[in-house]
Amino acid sequence: MSLVVSRFIGGVLSRQAAASRLLLGECNPALQSPWFFPVATLKTSAPLRAEPKKKKKVDPRRELMMRERLKKKLKKLERVPPELIPIEDFITPTKCLDETRERIPPTLSFEESESRALLLKEWSRYKQKQHMAEVEAIELALEAQREALEELKMESEELYRAALKPDPLLLPFTHEGPAYTPPIPNYDAPDGKYNDVTKVYTQ
Amino acid sequence: MAAPCRKMASRSFSQLLCYFSRTAVGSGACRRFSVTSIDRATPRASTAADRATSPWSLMAAVCLQRLPVITADCSPIEQRFKQMLQQMELEKSMLSDHELRLMEDAERMSRRQADDYDSDEDLGDQEIMMTQDLEDSWEQRLKNFQPAPRVRADIDEDLTSVQRCLADSLVLLAEQQVGAEKLWLLPQAAWQEGETLRQTAERALNSVTAAGVKATFLGNAPCGVYKYKLPKAARTENSVGVKVFFFKAILADGTPGSAPTASLLWLKKSELQKYLKPAYMMNVGRFILNL
Numbered sequence: 455m456s457l458v459v460s461r462f463i464g465g466v467l468s469r470q471a472a473a474s475r476l477l478l479g480e481c482n483p484a485l486q487s488p489w490f491f492p493v494a495t496l497k498t499s500a501p502l503r504a505e506p507k508k509k510k511k512v513d514p515r516r517e518l519m520m521r522e523r524l525k526k527k528l529k530k531l532e533r534v535p536p537e538l539i540p541i542e543d544f545i546t547p548t549k550c551l552d553e554t555r556e557r558i559p560p561t562l563s564f565e566e567s568e569s570r571a572l573l574l575k576e577w578s579r580y581k582q583k584q585h586m587a588e589v590e591a592i593e594l595a596l597e598a599q600r601e602a603l604e605e606l607k608m609e610s611e612e613l614y615r616a617a618l619k620p621d622p623l624l625l626p627f628t629h630e631g632p633a634y635t636p637p638i639p640n641y642d643a644p645d646g647k648y649n650d651v652t653k654v655y656t657q
Numbered sequence: 658m659a660a661p662c663r664k665m666a667s668r669s670f671s672q673l674l675c676y677f678s679r680t681a682v683g684s685g686a687c688r689r690f691s692v693t694s695i696d697r698a699t700p701r702a703s704t705a706a707d708r709a710t711s712p713w714s715l716m717a718a719v720c721l722q723r724l725p726v727i728t729a730d731c732s733p734i735e736q737r738f739k740q741m742l743q744q745m746e747l748e749k750s751m752l753s754d755h756e757l758r759l760m761e762d763a764e765r766m767s768r769r770q771a772d773d774y775d776s777d778e779d780l781g782d783q784e785i786m787m788t789q790d791l792e793d794s795w796e797q798r799l800k801n802f803q804p805a806p807r808v809r810a811d812i813d814e815d816l817t818s819v820q821r822c823l824a825d826s827l828v829l830l831a832e833q834q835v836g837a838e839k840l841w842l843l844p845q846a847a848w849q850e851g852e853t854l855r856q857t858a859e860r861a862l863n864s865v866t867a868a869g870v871k872a873t874f875l876g877n878a879p880c881g882v883y884k885y886k887l888p889k890a891a892r893t894e895n896s897v898g899v900k901v902f903f904f905k906a907i908l909a910d911g912t913p914g915s916a917p918t919a920s921l922l923w924l925k926k927s928e929l930q931k932y933l934k935p936a937y938m939m940n941v942g943r944f945i946l947n948l
Contacts, residue, residue, distance in 0.1 A: 555752040598943040602882035616853040617878045632725045635804040
């Protein structure tokens with residue numbers, strides 16, 4: 455009796471489903487009324503296949519993913535490049551741009567400017583002569599050394615090879631250059647006190 | 658076609674220039690110093706044989722220089738140029754803090770002396786020092802310091818003192834017995850077996866000066882050579898002449914020791930002519946730079 459009833463209901467349902475399909479044409483199963491479950495999908499949908507929803511595996515995974523994404527964004531924000539240390543020599547101090555400090559440029563007479571131009575030309579001639587003399591002196595010295603090494607080679611190969619070896623003890627070579635006045639013998643220099651105001655930057 | 662022709666032309670032109678300059682100056686125009694390849698294949702045994710057959714005996718000499726201690730005086734054109742440069746720089750510059758203070762003080766003085774002077778304006782001016790007073794105090798402090806004199810005529814006359822002519826570089830000269838006569842020349846010593854020429858030069862320096870003299874030798878290579886043939890009477894088959902190799906050294910700072918063993922002179926390059934023989938002077942003058 456129940457079998458017949460169930461078959462009859464099934465037949466009615468399918469006939470009604472077919473009729474609705476025929477009426478509405480090919481339509482999305484989602485648009486159909488919830489009462490008309492297409493039998494084919496009943497068995498294959500995943501949530502219905504599994505156990506009743508417990509919300510354990512997927513959501514923790516999703517939460518972890520969210521946290522990782524947030525951490526990555528924070529790290530990117532924190533990765534600030536270190537601030538460059540300013541080069542104080544390249545920053546013009548505001549003192550120099552002060553207009554009240556400008557000097558009145560003096561007007562030069564014609565003779566003054568002429569004499570300056572002539573002195574500059576004389577100076578360039580003087581410096582050129584000095585430079586040529588220096589170059590000539592250096593070339594003479596080099597020629598003398600070359601001759602010396604040639605003569606040494608003619609004399610003895612061993613001494614020649616010894617002469618060509620570099621001297622490791624020569625460098626670093628330091629020598630105090632000339633000052634305006636000679637050093638005072640046995641001079642006791644006073645201690646110089648100074649406040650070191652150099653700015654130290656840390657990155 | 659034009660490009661290769663131009664290149665060839667320029668190359669030949671530069672060669673021409675090189676040739677001309679070489680003949681004109683007597684030394685190469687380009688500052689190349691070619692180091693010939695060291696012959697490693699020659700066995701050591703041949704060197705002793707070389708020395709035995711060579712008719713030249715070797716000596717090494719040292720060219721010890723005391724570099725200038727003070728700056729040289731400016732020549733007239735240098736002085737004029739220095740003054741002109743200072744003037745030009747002053748004109749192009751801006752007012753400094755000190756100058757601004759001077760100007761303010763001058764203004765304040767003129768305000769004080771004006772007829773409508775209000776003494777309430779400057780309160781607490783008594784504590785502030787006038788800039789002029791500051792300048793005077795600085796001048797006073799400078800006068801309290803006495804630097805050593807630049808030129809001392811009596812020491813300059815003494816040719817044996819190493820403190821003479823502090824503005825020029827001096828060369829050490831020693832009177833040594835060469836053959837039959839005593840000559841003024843750069844301190845030299847004969848080369849002995851088993852030492853390098855530089856060690857010979859160091860020995861020459863130590864024998865002539867006192868023990869406390871410190872000199873830095875500039876490298877192992879000689880800077881010049883002087884060849885001379887012995888007089889015909891002294892010539893034998895094995896010794897025709899002498900080759901003297903010169904080595905440069907710089908006198909280190911510090912007071913020299915007590916009286917030296919032999920007669921020594923410290924001379925400027927211009928004074929060397931009076932003491933050295935002409936041929937020797939011409940040779941040695943090449944590498945003694947007056948810079």
